Amino acid sequence: MKDGEFTIRTNLPNQKVSWQVTGIRQDAWANKHRIPTEELKSANEKGKYLSPDAYGLPPERGIYHRDPAANLARESEQIMQRQAQIDQENAARAKERRVNSGLSAAPASSALANTPPLVPAIAGGR
Numbered sequence: 001m002k003d004g005e006f007t008i009r010t011n012l013p014n015q016k017v018s019w020q021v022t023g024i025r026q027d028a029w030a031n032k033h034r035i036p037t038e039e040l041k042s043a044n045e046k047g048k049y050l051s052p053d054a055y056g057l058p059p060e061r062g063i064y065h066r067d068p069a070a071n072l073a074r075e076s077e078q079i080m081q082r083q084a085q086i087d088q089e090n091a092a093r094a095k096e097r098r099v100n101s102g103l104s105a106a107p108a109s110s111a112l113a114n115t116p117p118l119v120p121a122i123a124g125g126r
Contacts, residue, residue: 052061
């Protein structure tokens with residue numbers, strides 16, 4: 001190719017030809033956002049597909065597929081951790097109330113021992 005033109009020659013006249021000219025963009029945006037031709041997969045991704053349906057495979061073979069049972073276990077663990085945190089905060093608040101009211105730090109059989117736990121304020125709450 002020279003000056004945006006090229007010549008095609010064949011050994012027979014009036015032949016139908018087709019061609020494709022390819023190139024790599026070199027403008028600033030293309031250089032900044034270059035698309036990698038191949039990416040290495042992590043150990044968890046090996047054997048999985050971006051689009052398993054394109055290969056006639058079930059969604060479970062997809063890289064982004066998440067096992068509902070694993071999600072449930074993870075969410076349950078997060079809830080339990082948050083509940084433990086709330087319980088600790090409630091215990092600290094109850095202890096502070098007892099100290100501020102002149103009662104001993106240990107509730108023993110005091111009336112405060114039977115009070116319901118404090119619930120954290122919702123955003124914008126008290």
